[in-house]
Amino acid sequence: MPSKQALVRRPGPRLAEGLVTHIERRPVDPALALRQWEAYVQVLRDHGWHTTEVDPADDCPDAVFVEDSMVVFRNVALLARPGAGPRRAEVPAARAAVEALGCSVNEIRAPGTLDGGDVLKVGDTLYVGRGGRTNADGVRQLRAVFEPLGARVVAVPVSRVLHLKSAVTALPDGTVIGHPPLVDDPAAFPRFLPVAEESGSHVVLLGGGKLLMAASAPRSAELFADLGYQPVGVDISEFEKLEGCVTCLSVRLRELYA
Numbered sequence: 001m002p003s004k005q006a007l008v009r010r011p012g013p014r015l016a017e018g019l020v021t022h023i024e025r026r027p028v029d030p031a032l033a034l035r036q037w038e039a040y041v042q043v044l045r046d047h048g049w050h051t052t053e054v055d056p057a058d059d060c061p062d063a064v065f066v067e068d069s070m071v072v073f074r075n076v077a078l079l080a081r082p083g084a085g086p087r088r089a090e091v092p093a094a095r096a097a098v099e100a101l102g103c104s105v106n107e108i109r110a111p112g113t114l115d116g117g118d119v120l121k122v123g124d125t126l127y128v129g130r131g132g133r134t135n136a137d138g139v140r141q142l143r144a145v146f147e148p149l150g151a152r153v154v155a156v157p158v159s160r161v162l163h164l165k166s167a168v169t170a171l172p173d174g175t176v177i178g179h180p181p182l183v184d185d186p187a188a189f190p191r192f193l194p195v196a197e198e199s200g201s202h203v204v205l206l207g208g209g210k211l212l213m214a215a216s217a218p219r220s221a222e223l224f225a226d227l228g229y230q231p232v233g234v235d236i237s238e239f240e241k242l243e244g245c246v247t248c249l250s251v252r253l254r255e256l257y258a
């Protein structure tokens with residue numbers, strides 16, 4: 001039975017100190033970031049999503065990027081063990097939130113590392129990015145948890161961006177979209193559609209043909225509209241300065257059996 005539950009996490013007081021790896025640090029405006037986050041959450045709600053706030057982790061600058069704290073397949077959550085040590089303190093409250101939604105919970109154990117942003121679901125296929133944040137043991141544990149549930153786990157290289165989902169996401173028909181200079185191996189995906197902008201690679205499927213995406217990707221939005229989809233733009237400039245994108249600001253739980 002489809003569900004439309006999403007976890008979100010309010011930006012904390014140390015947001016501007018968030019990690020940057022592949023881009024230059026630029027100053028973040030915390031007040032603007034909060035307004036942008038509120039508008040993002042409102043778009044989810046306006047499209048029928050029930051949102052639950054994970055308790056704040058105010059010492060963790062990157063906690064707002066809640067997608068990285070777990071992977072959910074059907075009603076089973078696998079808690080991340082973030083590749084960046086300082087982000088590990090984000091996980092306990094995320095566990096509490098997903099347990100409260102009725103998921104059964106597994107966790108990545110040392111020496112494995114895995115960030116939720118490295119896992120892209122397309123139907124029953126879980127693409128996992130083996131890169132800076134997710135190691136081989138994390139990939140192995142992901143397989144061990146989800147393959148018995150019917151998932152097919154496909155590991156792909158990620159070297160040019162932070163996470164797999166910084167490089168690629170998927171349209172409702174399963175076509176994988178990405179900005180070619182940032183995708184290690186477009187041939188890893190059965191159907192790949194190039195987009196003109198980096199942030200045009202990131203869509204959240206709101207339901208029907210609606211695609212939540214960053215306002216910074218107008219040419220990609222035009223391409224998707226031309227394919228019969230309805231882009232819904234949000235300005236997330238302050239999160240983009242911290243290598244965040246529309247996917248990382250929520251965890252969508254689409255297959256909860258309540």
Ligand SMILES: NC(=O)NCCC[C@H](N)C(=O)O
Pocket residue numbers: 018019020021062065067068084087116117118162163165166242243244245247248
């Ligand atoms: N899934 C994502 O792409 N998350 C973005 C995380 C950005 C954060 N500044 C980090 O480096 O971990």
